[in-house]
Amino acid sequence: MNRRKFIKNTALTGAGLTLTNSLLNCAENPSDKKETVVAESEKSEPSLPLVIATWHVKEATAKAMEVLQAGGNALDAVEQGCMVEEANEKGQSVGKGGLPDRDGNVTLDACIMDKNGNCGAVVYLQNIKHAVSVARKVMDDTPHVMLAGEGAQQFALSQGFETEDLLTEASRKAWEKWKVEAKYKPIINIENHDTIGMLAIDKNGDISGACTTSGLAYKMGGRVGDSPIIGSGLFVDNEIGAAVATGLGEEVVKTVGSFLVVELMRQGKSPQEACEEAIGRIVNKPNSNYKDFQVGYIAVNKKGETGSYSIHQWFSMTKFQNGVNEQIQSDFFNKEEKS
Ligand code: SD4
Numbered sequence: 001m002n003r004r005k006f007i008k009n010t011a012l013t014g015a016g017l018t019l020t021n022s023l024l025n026c027a028e029n030p031s032d033k034k035e036t037v038v039a040e041s042e043k044s045e046p047s048l049p050l051v052i053a054t055w056h057v058k059e060a061t062a063k064a065m066e067v068l069q070a071g072g073n074a075l076d077a078v079e080q081g082c083m084v085e086e087a088n089e090k091g092q093s094v095g096k097g098g099l100p101d102r103d104g105n106v107t108l109d110a111c112i113m114d115k116n117g118n119c120g121a122v123v124y125l126q127n128i129k130h131a132v133s134v135a136r137k138v139m140d141d142t143p144h145v146m147l148a149g150e151g152a153q154q155f156a157l158s159q160g161f162e163t164e165d166l167l168t169e170a171s172r173k174a175w176e177k178w179k180v181e182a183k184y185k186p187i188i189n190i191e192n193h194d195t196i197g198m199l200a201i202d203k204n205g206d207i208s209g210a211c212t213t214s215g216l217a218y219k220m221g222g223r224v225g226d227s228p229i230i231g232s233g234l235f236v237d238n239e240i241g242a243a244v245a246t247g248l249g250e251e252v253v254k255t256v257g258s259f260l261v262v263e264l265m266r267q268g269k270s271p272q273e274a275c276e277e278a279i280g281r282i283v284n285k286p287n288s289n290y291k292d293f294q295v296g297y298i299a300v301n302k303k304g305e306t307g308s309y310s311i312h313q314w315f316s317m318t319k320f321q322n323g324v325n326e327q328i329q330s331d332f333f334n335k336e337e338k339s
Contacts, residue, residue, distance in 0.1 A: 046304030074208035098214025197244030225249025231259035247295030271299035272307030
């Protein structure tokens with residue numbers, strides 16, 4: 001599978017750090033994907049249940065749909081869907097096999113949110129593959145919303161999760177190569193997909209969402225992105241809809257992106273319009289260096305209409321609805337960029 005490499009680096013100059021933005025180059029080359037739909041259009045009345053997810057993750061959306069078709073709720077569907085990618089060692093941005101930070105540690109961020117506005121999150125979780133399930137346990141079985149690091153791991157162990165080394169041989173080699181050749185100026189990653197964010201509506205019309213990631217490859221030790229932060233990486237409001245983000249988390253956090261998308265839908269915008277305006281908030285900032293990084297949003301509203309939008313080309317959404325599990329290429333802001 002060829003991957004297009006369209007932007008090489010993301011510079012976080014404020015932190016004095018240059019980071020590879022892994023998701024800049026992991027989208028499908030459209031010439032490889034016969035089933036790719038070029039632009040999304042809502043041709044018929046949306047029907048339930050439905051699942052959408054960031055990037056090309058058909059196995060994950062298929063799992064979530066299996067849960068929904070069996071009468072399961074949206075919360076179980078998004079958890080189980082995300083778990084597919086966490087267990088997929090070939091995916092170097094989620095769960096086992098995730099690329100490590102600059103010190104060689106794989107650290108995971110995840111969150112989950114249900115139809116009642118309950119949520120749970122883990123940040124800087126190590127040695128436990130299913131971060132999304134630990135996040136769910138935080139939501140279900142603690143009085144808290146977020147657990148970090150050692151505390152999150154201890155909690156997971158107390159709940160019966162088992163530790164394992166998440167750094168696969170492939171990711172270790174990539175890290176070793178990065179250290180030697182990039183000299184702490186990271187080079188492009190080759191990945192199958194990126195952070196998975198998933199939103200589902202079950203047959204009762206209830207919405208839930210989840211997001212799980214190993215974050216930016218070769219990040220500074222201790223760095224946490226947007227993905228586990230409710231309102232930034234993910235937000236669900238069962239009255240309105242839900243949104244989830246992928247991309248350079250720092251930019252998503254600064255604009256409280258997923259909450260913004262949901263609030264824009266509350267004001268009457270379609271999911272597509274809301275995603276576009278949220279991207280607008282990033283790219284229209286004074287002195288925005290958006291050409292150097294990617295951010296993408298996907299969203300769904302209560303009616304089951306969906307949208308997705310990104311700064312740069314090659315972001316995609318996987319959507320499973322009406323028996324069709326398809327990858328949909330997102331529209332994007334930076335049309336000046338050459339294909
Ligand atoms: C982060 N939003 O940690 C994530 C990165 C991402 O895997 O989407 N890529 O900033």
